[in-house]
Amino acid sequence: MIEVRNVTKRYGERFALRDISFSAAGGEILGVLGPNGAGKTTAMNIITGYLSSGEGEVTVGGFEIFKEPMKAKRQMGYLPEQPPLYQDMTVSEYLSFAWDLKGLGRKNKKDSIAEVMRRVKIDDVEKRRIRNLSKGYRQRVGLGQALLGAPGAIILDEPTVGLDPRQIIEMRELIRSLGKKHTVLLSSHILSEVQAVCDRIVVINKGRLVADGTPKSLSDSLEKTGRLHLRIAGAAKKIRSALEGAAGVAALREEPAFEEKATDWLVIPKEGVRDIRKNIFYALAEARLPILHMRGEELTLEEIFLRLTQEPDSPEEDAAARTPAREEAAEGGRQ
Secondary structure: EEEEEEEEEEEOOEEEEEEEEEEEOOOOOOEOOOOOOOOOOHHHHHHHOOOOOOOEEEOOOOEEEOOOOHHHHHEEEEEEOOOOOOOEEEHHHHHHHHHOOOOOOOHHHHHHHHHHHHHOOOHHOOOOOOHHHOHHHHHHHHHHHHHOOOOOOEEEEEOOOOOOOOHHHHHHHHHHHHOOOOEEEEEEEOOOHHHOOOEEEEEEEEEEEEEEEOOOHHHHHHHOOEEEEEEEEEOOHHHHHHHOOOHHHEOOOOOOOOOOOOOEEEEEOOOOOOOOHHHHHHHHOOOOOEEEEEEEEOHHHHHHHHHHHHOOOOOHHHHHHHHHHHHHHHHHOOO
C-alpha cells in the first residue's frame, strides 16, 4: 500500500534522510521509530506530499506522490501531531467541512460522516464546539477527519502526545481497530506505544534506516546476552554451589521465588560465552537438582532501540521539522 524507495532529503551538505526504503502492506500497522531529530517527521512529511524529496520516490496505493499527487492523496488520511481543527466549529460541522474540502461529493455524505463519528466514538459530542472538547476528544476528531472517504492508508504522527493514560489506552485501541481495514503508518518516539499496537517497526537514526522487522526478529538479529533465567527445585545453598561450579558462569543472582521448595536464579555468563545451557544442565543433573523452568533473556524493545541508535535522545524535539521554513535548521543542525 505504501512504498518508500531510496528517498534522500538534504539541505546543502546536510542530510535529513539518506537513501531510506521501506514498505507497509495492506492491513499492516507499521511503526516508525527514532530519536528526536532522527528524521521521522521529515519522512512522514515526504510520504504525505507536504515536502518534496531530493531523490527517490514514494507511492501510495500505486500512485507516485509527486507525479500524481491528487490520486495518491486520495488513498491516504493524515493525522499530524497537531490536528488542523477549527475551534469555533462543532464536531459535525468540521467533519462536513473536511468532507467538502476533500472533494468527496454529496453522495452518502451524511451517513458516511455518521459512521466515522461512530468508529472513533465522537458521536456523543457531535454538536459540541471543538474548543470545548478535551485533548483526547480533539485527537479523535482529527482521526475522524483522516478517515473520511475510507482511504486505504492512515498516517499518524505522534497520535498520543499530550493525552492522559486513559486517553492513550483508548487511542491505542482505536489504532489497533484501524489495522483491520487500513494500512496504518504510525510515527512515534514512545516505545511502549509502538510495542502495543504495531505489527512491524522501522528505526531511523541520523537520517538512515537502521532496522526493519518485528521486535522479535530485531532482537534475534542482535547479539544475544547469553543470560538465563532458571527455576530450580531444592535448597538455595546447594543450588548456588552447583551453579558456581558450572563452566562459563560469571555471576549469579537469586530472585524472588514464585514456587514452593524452589528458587529462581539469573545466571550471567562470562564475557564471550553465549550459550551455557548444557553446562548448567549437567551441573544441576549431577547435583540431582531438577530444572523446573529455563529461558533465555531476550532484549526488550528499549534495549533494541538503544543498541540501534547507539546514543541517547537529543534534548531538542524534531518538531522544528514540521514546517519547511524551520526544517532546514532543525534537521540540518542535528544530523
